[in-house]
Amino acid sequence: MRLLDSRPKRHVIGPARLSAAILVLILLGPGLIGASQATFWSSSVTTSSNSWTIFRQSQNMSFEYTQMVEGNVSAVDYRGRSISPSISSFHDLRANDVRLRGQTAALAGNYSSEEKISLEGYTPESIYITTSKEAGSPVFQVDYSEQWPVIFRSAKFIHYDGRQINDAEYLGNNQDYAGSSFLYNRQLTRESNVAMILRRMNATVIGVNNTQKGQKINEKLTDAKFMPSREMLYRLNASSTGIADLKYKIASSSYDFVPGIYPAAIEGEERYAGKYYIERRLYTRSDYIRRNETEEGDDWIPCCSAGIDGESSYPSGLQKSTEEVFDCSCFQPPVT
Numbered sequence: 001m002r003l004l005d006s007r008p009k010r011h012v013i014g015p016a017r018l019s020a021a022i023l024v025l026i027l028l029g030p031g032l033i034g035a036s037q038a039t040f041w042s043s044s045v046t047t048s049s050n051s052w053t054i055f056r057q058s059q060n061m062s063f064e065y066t067q068m069v070e071g072n073v074s075a076v077d078y079r080g081r082s083i084s085p086s087i088s089s090f091h092d093l094r095a096n097d098v099r100l101r102g103q104t105a106a107l108a109g110n111y112s113s114e115e116k117i118s119l120e121g122y123t124p125e126s127i128y129i130t131t132s133k134e135a136g137s138p139v140f141q142v143d144y145s146e147q148w149p150v151i152f153r154s155a156k157f158i159h160y161d162g163r164q165i166n167d168a169e170y171l172g173n174n175q176d177y178a179g180s181s182f183l184y185n186r187q188l189t190r191e192s193n194v195a196m197i198l199r200r201m202n203a204t205v206i207g208v209n210n211t212q213k214g215q216k217i218n219e220k221l222t223d224a225k226f227m228p229s230r231e232m233l234y235r236l237n238a239s240s241t242g243i244a245d246l247k248y249k250i251a252s253s254s255y256d257f258v259p260g261i262y263p264a265a266i267e268g269e270e271r272y273a274g275k276y277y278i279e280r281r282l283y284t285r286s287d288y289i290r291r292n293e294t295e296e297g298d299d300w301i302p303c304c305s306a307g308i309d310g311e312s313s314y315p316s317g318l319q320k321s322t323e324e325v326f327d328c329s330c331f332q333p334p335v336t
Contacts (some may be wrong), residue, residue, distance in 0.1 A: 004235075042054060060122055099173075146200060152196040158190045193235040
């Protein structure tokens with residue numbers, strides 16, 4: 001076995017008992033990226049037949065954002081020229097593969113919006129990686145354990161009446177995602193509420209290493225599972241007068257080595273063209289560790305994403321129940 005390990009402080013490598021497997025395990029991180037001082041780690045398990053790679057990035061941070069815009073998108077005269085009216089906005093937030101991305105562009109018309117975003121991330125724990133292989137067995141196993149939690153909430157309201165508006169929103173939580181895209185709307189009213197939480201991540205990679213006739217080595221990864229304990233809640237209410245595309249995907253935990261993806265366990269895609277009122281509620285939860293007996297059950301909890309009880313520092317933030325994170329005082333943007 002060849003073990004290439006940078007041995008960073010925050011990595012704890014468990015006891016290795018790979019007596020016969022020819023396996024390359026490459027570990028990188030954590031490190032610092034620019035002024036944001038993001039912490040990252042990556043690992044790759046490689047055999048002569050196939051490979052599996054993981055990359056994680058987060059940081060200790062607390063982020064809050066509030067914005068309100070109201071006005072008329074109209075032409076502006078500047079130095080004898082008339083500048084065409086338009087409005088555009090873009091945002092992209094990510095912490096440990098919990099992500100929100102959105103983009104809005106509109107031409108002349110009446111426009112109003114209000115948005116609130118909060119994001120908390122922590123990197124308090126070491127990354128535990130254990131490799132094992134029983135004597136005489138061709139099977140080897142690599143286990144990963146990470147506890148870098150993330151809590152994310154967002155609420156956004158848009159109202160537009162004019163020539164044309166395009167608005168898209170995407171949210172993802174460790175291979176799961178949901179999103180909407182409204183195109184070529186002359187009138188659009190949209191309200192979305194998002195809440196996502198990542199508690200921890202476990203991963204397991206299994207392979208075989210057979211020696212045939214004392215010489216030939218047949219090695220291959222046979223299974224890889226990516227198992228983050230996560231929740232995602234998405235609520236959408238919209239009145240659309242153009243094209244509305246809605247998508248969601250709940251990923252399988254098992255890795256498909258041939259295309260190199262985690263295929264969908266549940267997936268949906270819809271398109272509406274015309275005048276529609278759309279209401280959508282999506283809630284997903286994946287648990288890969290034994291749940292604390294005092295934790296709340298699986299009931300769907302409506303989320304308004306306006307904040308919680310104010311206790312956001314670690315470790316109290318990590319120990320919050322689902323109800324504390326998702327059951328919040330409702331965000332009520334003004335209706336114009």
